[in-house]
Amino acid sequence: MGYCKALKNVLTLLFERSSLNKKFEKMIIDENEKKEGKDEKLITDLSECNLFLGGLTSLKLNSFCVRCLLKVALKKEEDEENQKEVEMALLALSCIKIYFNIERDLFLDEIKEIIQYHEKHHNLTRLAFQSIWQFLIILSFSTNYMVDVIVDEMNFVRETKRELEELTKRVDWKREKEAEKEEKERKEELVLKRWLRILEPFFVQCGLWNKECSGIVESIVQVFLESRDYDSEIGKECVRLFGAAAENGTVKLDALLKSGAIDAALEEIPKSTIKGKMTYYCLKFFQLISVCLKIKEIDEMEKAKRKTFKMEIFDKLEEEGYEDFIISFHGIFGFLGENFLIRLSLNISDYFVNT
Template sequence: MATSVTNRFNELFSELEDCNEEEQKQKIEEMNGLMEEMDKEELKSVFTKELFNNILKMIEEEKLMMGNAILLLKHMGYCNMLLNMMCLSFFYSSLKRRFEKMVAEEDEKKEGKDEKLITDLSECILLFGGLTSMELSSIFVPCLLKVALKKEENEETQKEVEIALLAFSCIQLYCNIKRDLFLNEIKEIIQYHEKHHNLTRLAFQSVWQFLIILSFSTNYIVDVIMDEMNFVRETKRELEELTKCVDWKREKEEEIKGKGRKDELVLKRWLRIFEPFFAQCGLWNKECSGIIESIVQVFLVSRDFDSDIGKECIRLFEAAAENRVVKLDSLLKSGAIDAALEEIPKSTIKGKMTYYCLKFFIGISRRLKIKEIDEMEKAKRKTIKMEIFDKLEEEGYEDVIISFRGIFGFLSENFLKRLSLNISDYFVNT
């Protein structure tokens, strides 16, 4: 029976302290390759507090060279972020505390400050979701931006930039840095990419992830990303290209490997950052509807092959429906309502898809019941209400909802947001 990837990983780790620097590097490169084959559960089984504390012990006893330790930890953190994991074992480890202390000590040096070491340690901390202080964040940001602004066109630099931006997307937003300077540098990274296509898909997604989170704090940032940085155009293009790159027609049981797997994981990261965008968005125009159209296409292509992506798409429709700034006709004309209507009869009574579809239609129903004062808005609402009502009636929506009535309570107990037990809340009345 073949040795599992996790067993092989642990076996290689146990051999590191008996190797010279070059042998260690070779074993670590093999370990890094093994991690790319692991799923979330397998990674969690090897990313233990004991492992991190052992790495620190080996560094202190000079049995593991710092350069090799960073090579291993960066790739561990990279896999951690790509699979959207929460690595509490690192957060509570002695290694995290030691790395933070090393960053602070290095930054205090008047001469001979090692910025590369600060950058490497910053990336190791951030890629494991290591929440950090305002003081450390203000040290991290300039170093990470310096790497992210590199423009050399070679694979090594591209990887450095990707790691820096991935770490940058994780940083807390309480750093002492002038917003205008910060935005100018981020704009430069994006605008250079638009001309030269120098960033990987993951690096490009990471820049936007950080900006979307930052935009929650001020409408000024929202204006910049919408108007000056072409958020809608760029993200729509990325979704469409990623949807074409993923091998959807693979066997359902087959684990996707290599570049195809990475494209799928990057696509999932895009979908996760659209939820806060839809929930917090204070600006909406006709162009924004294009994002919903692209998400509908992702849903239609993926639904028979990846149920997790389908659920994420429906959650996005729900978030959009609950935001009064988002136009309901965008959800109708984009095909979002059609997609959910097709899916809900196929859902099982215990499925998350059922819950998300029901939440989506409750959101639409509530929006259509809001009273408008402006006569023109009243007329628009009446038209869109009739269109949605006709669509729901055509698809037999009311019968489906009635058939689910008995499980509203069950679904409410299993999810954070409770479903209404009042069946009329699910219906759209003319």
């Protein structure tokens, strides 16, 4: 149940208040306090169940569960049974939420060892490798020095870009749609979605802009172009990430243009319907670009770049005849707000570049 919940990104509400959560806690404590005959496998299983289902416990017990699962994840054997155990432990750790009560600084060395060993020996499954990065991103939230380690020392951007490119090639996007209804979603697609989901919190907290981050956006564009006709959920996730990158300054606006993110969003708008969230995400993306362009320029060189960027966007819009099309969206803001609980400015000029 926990494995499927984690892969499908299903929420479990109020588990921490349940009697089952309390029973798990008691069993973990009782088993760990045994002086003889301690069942380490049982403790591991209970720790996984607790994290998979979203149990919130004491700082001490949370840290104990994490330490227990990291011990499993540090196993170096490469046989299939061990790989499965490691994957399960790391997938459980990736279910920890940002607000989880945990001693965040204590586990960085173990996480680095797991990632660095995999980079040399490729001992982890794709799901396990994605999960350890997700766990690290969660731990580093609002912890600036850990973000520095992730970006500079551990090359999160490089690894994510490589994984996105590999998974985009491996997924069979063009399989028959009729067959798609009958078969289960393939693991490659699920892992790809998980990579996309952890990029948003990374963009939010990463105050460091560098050229490599532009490379991630290029990879997201490729995912979007491959998936948009076959998996709308992945497409929406990609456009959301374009907006997050623009809003938080993770990449420069001209990099969004060069990467193809703006072209991709423009091409998608005519295909969207007001009953789907893609319309909202595309409009929100351009609204965020407009907000970024209104920020006071740092210097004359930046001002000149921004002016050039505005004109390039304007030319694209004019060339495609978007002016009347965008104005027509004015009548559906009420519908979007009512159905998707979102807020969009009624000032049309906020969506696109003010020239």
